[in-house]
Amino acid sequence: MPPVGVLALQGDYDAHAKALARCGAAPLEIRRVAQLDGLAGLVIPGGESSTLLNLMRDEPWFEALRAFHARGASLFGTCAGAILLSREVRHPAQESLALLDATIERNAYGRQVDSFETDLAVSVLAAPLGVAFIRAPRFVQLGAGVEVLAAHADAPVLVREGRVVAATFHPEITGADDLHAWWLGTLA
Numbered sequence: 001m002p003p004v005g006v007l008a009l010q011g012d013y014d015a016h017a018k019a020l021a022r023c024g025a026a027p028l029e030i031r032r033v034a035q036l037d038g039l040a041g042l043v044i045p046g047g048e049s050s051t052l053l054n055l056m057r058d059e060p061w062f063e064a065l066r067a068f069h070a071r072g073a074s075l076f077g078t079c080a081g082a083i084l085l086s087r088e089v090r091h092p093a094q095e096s097l098a099l100l101d102a103t104i105e106r107n108a109y110g111r112q113v114d115s116f117e118t119d120l121a122v123s124v125l126a127a128p129l130g131v132a133f134i135r136a137p138r139f140v141q142l143g144a145g146v147e148v149l150a151a152h153a154d155a156p157v158l159v160r161e162g163r164v165v166a167a168t169f170h171p172e173i174t175g176a177d178d179l180h181a182w183w184l185g186t187l188a
């Protein structure tokens, strides 16, 4: 199993770590930039992206994560993690890592349906995946090099650009581990 970590500053990192562990990995909870050394992949969990950004100011996280990507490691961002990875963030605009050629709008599903669960057809999985959308963002523009792996209500919800995978939903809370297992399989 490749060495993997979950960014554990804020949000749903524990559920991601448990999902990866159920898939046979031994995920590390990553709280310091120095812990990125030696990892093949990192999950950036859902939570609150603005809070995550604030917590990331304590250390040079942006520089470290861009170097992590540049050295060939993989990133899997879900919900707030997808927001952090995108090139441009709207509603409101905020700083981001820009490792995924996408424009994303925060809290895009409105108040009435701001949280819901659904079974999603994912191109790289054999069976539908049970996922939860929680105050989810929406991709409003994707670069030509970004592949759509799943869509919901005419919007892309799971995308991949090289070593960056991003989901606007939470795959870690329904107990369906297929997407985590697939991601582990993509790591060098």
Ligand code: GLN
Pocket: 045, 046, 047, 048, 049, 050, 078, 079, 080, 081, 083, 106, 107, 134, 135, 136, 137
């Ligand atoms: N609405 C949150 C944000 O804008 C994301 C929600 C989530 O990660 N579940 O950061």
